[in-house]
Amino acid sequence: MKLGMGMMRLPILDENDFKSIDYEQVNEMVDAFMDVGFNQFDTAYVYHEGIGEDAFKKSVVERYPRESYKISTKMPLFIISEESQLEPIFEEQLKNCGVDYFDYYMLHNVSGYTETAWKNVDLYSFIQKKKEEGFIKHIGISTHGNAEFLEEILFMHPELEFVLLQINYLDWEDEGIESRKCLEVAKKYEKQVMIMEPYKGGFLADVPEDAEKIMKEHAPDRSVVSWAMRFVANLDACVVWTGASSLEQLESNIDEFNNADPLSEREFEILEEVSEIINSNITVDCTKCRYCVESCPEEIDIAKIFDLYNKHKILGRDDWSQPGNAYLNYSRLPDVGIASDCSECETCIEECPQKINIPEVLKDVAKTFETETYGFSD
Ligand code: SF4
Ligand code: SF4
Missing domain, CATH: 3.20.20.100 (NADP-dependent oxidoreductase domain)
Structure with missing residues (x-):
């Protein structure tokens, strides 16, 4: 080989x-x-x-x-x-x-x-x-x-x-x-x-x-x-x-x-x-192939967000964490969508080789990161 x-x-x-x-x-x-x-x-x-x-x-x-x-x-x-x-x-x-x-x-x-x-x-x-x-x-x-x-x-x-x-x-x-x-x-x-x-x-x-x-x-x-x-x-x-x-x-x-x-x-x-x-x-079985990212009309960088979410979960913390902070930084970039922007159109699901129910996971991501702890307000 x-x-x-x-x-x-x-x-x-x-x-x-x-x-x-x-x-x-x-x-x-x-x-x-x-x-x-x-x-x-x-x-x-x-x-x-x-x-x-x-x-x-x-x-x-x-x-x-x-x-x-x-x-x-x-x-x-x-x-x-x-x-x-x-x-x-x-x-x-x-x-x-x-x-x-x-x-x-x-x-x-x-x-x-x-x-x-x-x-x-x-x-x-x-x-x-x-x-x-x-x-x-x-x-x-x-x-x-x-x-x-x-x-x-x-x-x-x-x-x-x-x-x-x-x-x-x-x-x-x-x-x-x-x-x-x-x-x-x-x-x-x-x-x-x-x-x-x-x-x-x-x-x-x-x-x-x-x-x-x-x-x-x-x-x-x-x-x-x-x-x-x-x-x-x-x-x-x-x-x-x-x-x-x-x-x-x-x-x-x-x-x-x-x-x-x-x-x-x-x-x-x-x-x-x-x-x-x-x-x-493992929370999300994402391999970061990015096939889904191109198809998202809300311009959500799904691969990046899932990576941060997994890192946060692996750290096993409920409070502040570095990935959460990185999520906040990402959310402040121009022209990007965040997890809660997902309209559940489901276009991305068809693209995902790992068969991840992306919009469902994004709901959890939003609940985890888009909180007051990380500087998001309701
Ligand atoms: S379901 Fe959400 S994440 Fe997937 S393509 Fe549609 S808006 Fe983007
Ligand atoms: S298509 Fe699936 S495996 Fe690939 S980056 Fe998107 S969510 Fe991850």
Whole structure:
């Protein structure tokens, strides 16, 4: 298995502007990654509010020869409703990335949320044609659907060569995500597997104290996050994508990957215990993918708000907390919506791969943060 650099959550200069990519740091990250012999990068049309592919071009394509790296990107099914959109978007992606061909190309998140695209448009023939024309080396899909859904796709589309799946120890037996079962289905159809969200959007780097204690008691010298990497790095897959947001994180990911010896039976048991503790502490199962944010008419930064809410809950405080203060700061930014601005239109629910009932959770967020304690008045 290889380590890949996912470019979904690159470092930014302004925490409230996902387009303010810190190119100096991204370049350092790319150099550090290439220096140790890794060369696979993953982006998508929708990452960083539409400039993710361009960021890949600036930091990799314009600085390294084409044969020295591999790139994967994805057709944005979220915005597709008719055949005529495919060619222009694909052309735009080649241009955005600054390449003549993609090493890997996926249909992005084939699942219930993108039904309009895959039911009405022959996406599979399109990517197959692009492969035959030489614009794609390998075709596949990414999905957050469950195992049964994946099996249907793989049965119907033997032309697919690989699948990108959300796999980590917390989702392994999760009834919604079904990481283990999805991996088994992919292997049954003899597909290559790429792994995304090994740290579940950062969740597994910041586990509750009780969980960390068990891990540290067993292996004092190992970091919490190394457990998550060891779990995925020893599975039957070809690449694990890490979505580092800083050079420091990336260097630590590389180190964890290079030292990811297999877990012992006892360590698997520990991860089960850890999962139970995390599940009893997690308030919102948000991976910060930001798919919902674009769709919200009230301009609520749902991913950011949920992150603050989770941090607040993990701290286990009912009174003043740093996340609450950060929420107040966020609320004072121009042109942003806060939790109580939610009109319950439910547009975002369809976008969420984690199937979170966003408007319902936002009600709790408003009750938690929009109080006098944090400077909100009734
Ligand atoms: S339900 Fe609320 S959070 Fe979701 S898109 Fe509508 S206004 Fe935005
Ligand atoms: S709420 Fe869902 S769609 Fe929105 S950022 Fe979180 S996981 Fe992604």
